[in-house]
Amino acid sequence: MPDDPGVQKRILRAELRERRQNMSMHERTHATEGFTARLQELIGSTGADSISCYLSMPSEPDTRPFVNWAEARGIRVLFPITREDGLLDWTVGEEQTERLGPTGVPEAEGELLGPMAINDVDLIVIPAAAIDATGMRLGWGRGYFDKTLGSMGKCPPVYAVVFDSEFVEHVPREVHDQPVNGVVTPTRIIAF
Numbered sequence: 716m717p718d719d720p721g722v723q724k725r726i727l728r729a730e731l732r733e734r735r736q737n738m739s740m741h742e743r744t745h746a747t748e749g750f751t752a753r754l755q756e757l758i759g760s761t762g763a764d765s766i767s768c769y770l771s772m773p774s775e776p777d778t779r780p781f782v783n784w785a786e787a788r789g790i791r792v793l794f795p796i797t798r799e800d801g802l803l804d805w806t807v808g809e810e811q812t813e814r815l816g817p818t819g820v821p822e823a824e825g826e827l828l829g830p831m832a833i834n835d836v837d838l839i840v841i842p843a844a845a846i847d848a849t850g851m852r853l854g855w856g857r858g859y860f861d862k863t864l865g866s867m868g869k870c871p872p873v874y875a876v877v878f879d880s881e882f883v884e885h886v887p888r889e890v891h892d893q894p895v896n897g898v899v900t901p902t903r904i905i906a907f
Contacts, residue, residue: 720887720888720889723887724887724889725856728844728853731853734880735775735878738774746878746901747901748901749900750900750901751781753903754781755784757838757897758785758790761838763836764837765790765836765837766785766790766791766792766793767793767836767840768781768792769841770782770820770821770822770823772820778876791807791836792807792808793828793833794806794822794825795859795863796823797820799817801858801859802859802863803833803859805827805828805829805832807823807826807828808825810823810824812824818857830863834867834869838874839864839870839871839874840876840899841860841874841876842876843876843877843895845886846877846881846882846883846895846898847885848882848885850897850898851888852886852892852894858891861891861893864893865893872897873896874898875898876900879900879901882898
C-alpha cells in the first residue's frame with residue numbers, strides 16, 4: 716500500500732465499489748432485511764423521533780424500507796440535498812418523489828430547509844464505504860458529510876450504514892475525516 720492516505724483511500728474505494736457491484740440480488744435482499752431491522756432497533760434504543768437519513772444508490776445498503784417504516788410511525792426524516800458550495804441542504808421530501816442530484820445521488824424532492832435544519836435531529840444515518848474499529852469513516856470522497864458533521868456545534872449520534880465486510884480493522888485517515896458514533900450492518904449495531 717502507498718504511504719499517501721489519499722491514494723490508499725482511492726484504492727480501497729475502488730475495491731469496495733467493485734465488491735458492492737458484484738453482490739447477488741439474493742445477498743442484497745437479505746442484507747436489506749437486516750439493515751431495516753437493525754435501523755428499527757436503533758430507533759428503539761435511541762428513542763429518536765426526528766432523524767436524517769440518505770436515499771441509497773442501487774449499490775448501497777438500501778435505506779428506503781427503513782425510511783418508509785420511520786415515516787409511517789410519524790418519525791420526521793430529513794433527507795440530504797447536495798449544494799454547489801459543498802454543503803448539504805435538507806428536505807422532509809413532502810413531494811414523495813426523487814430525482815438525481817448534481818453528483819448522481821438520489822435526492823428527495825421538497826422544500827429546502829437550509830443547512831442548519833440538521834441541528835434539530837436526534838439521530839443522523841449516513842452512507843460510508845467502510846468503517847474501522849475506532850469509528851473512523853471512509854466516505855466516497857466528496858466530503859459532504861465530513862463538512863456537515865465538522866461544522867455542527869452539538870452533534871447528535873451519527874451512525875454509518877455498511878455491509879458486514881466493510882466494517883474493517885483500519886481505514887486511511889486524513890485531517891478532515893470525521894469519525895462516527897456507531898455503525899449499522901445487516902447483522903449488528905456497534906457503538907463506539
